Amino acid sequence: MIKYILLGFLNYQPMTGYQLKQAIDESTAHFWHAHHSQIYTTLRQMEGEGLVTSELLQQESLPDRRVYTIQPAGQQVLKDWLNQTQTEASPIKEDLLVRLFFSAQRDPIQVLTELRLQFELHQAKLAAYLAIGEHIVNEYAKANPAWKRDQQFWRLTLDMGIHYEEMYIAWLQNSIKKIETL
Amino acid sequence: MIKYILLGFLNYQPMTGYQLKQAIDESTAHFWHAHHSQIYTTLRQMEGEGLVTSELLQQESLPDRRVYTIQPAGQQVLKDWLNQTQTEASPIKEDLLVRLFFSAQRDPIQVLTELRLQFELHQAKLAAYLAIGEHIVNEYAKANPAWKRDQQFWRLTLDMGIHYEEMYIAWLQNSIKKIETL
């Protein structure tokens, strides 16, 4: 999957592994993230497959940067992947729910502490997403008029992030209440 | 993670790999799933670590079954894991959002078809969760009075599943509308 994300970004413009990591952290991290080690190795692997090419640029007083450029073969792979529609709902893996599922024997105080911490974490995430929303509307749209249509799709994924966090926060509040009165 | 789920179930009663797979599919699958291959290998691995023991029971006209029983060491591992509170929100990996993020250049008809299929899939999931909720209330609570407290925690995780699907469905409806009028 990380392969397609990298190709997706490179399809806009040539980028380095470092920049791709940043782009992911800033935009797709709330539905897909990756460590830099995976990004660098996947880029090299894709270069071997002829999906991208790279060139090393030297900089004064800063480390060299390896810029990757998507190739027609890479664009085709991306396109093919997008064209073969998903026929399943993606599975969820949510640590907290696993923990909660087996928490009946735990000290309720500890469970509540954990849920309250999650409450704060998810509120922070929500706040961050809302800020990104503002950012997209105010800055990005003006700076890159060519990506106006793209931005509408990015916005949809951000909306999901926002709704998800809102739902999560409401559920945490409700769960905390229920455990308190158990 | 699958390790703790298996220990969590075995902490209630001895079970076979097959039964554990069933238990996971029926209860935790909406926040954590596993293939049978992973379950069987993890059980064997835990046996090697002394967290569980197993014995082979022969059956007439049915295959042998290997029943796993949790050991004190396994209970300790489970307890320790539950006691060390998560300090982060679990990351999300949602294929559909990755696809949507890079879908500006795709044929909108195709995107809509994909979203409408997801709409049906998530509606089916929601219906299934609601049915499970009924099941828990009506049958399970009466059959296992010793797990009454546990059931209240199970119920909380199911609630999340329900709220998640409701949110997802609403977001899909809204996204479909937006793309239709794009």
Add this chain to the structure above:
DNA sequence: CGCCACATGTAAAAAGTTACATGATTAG
């Protein structure tokens, strides 16, 4: 002086998926 940003990698381990492999019974 210490931390952050810049910048790229490798290695090893853990986790998860897919495919291969077998075989009896029972219900439709």
Add this chain to the structure above:
DNA sequence: CTAATCATGTAACTTTTTACATGTGGCG
């Protein structure tokens, strides 16, 4: 006769995570 349920496993592969590894320049 065909599909599903019961029942367990291995092997190969892919993906992801964690740790190791290095080095400069700027800011407070």
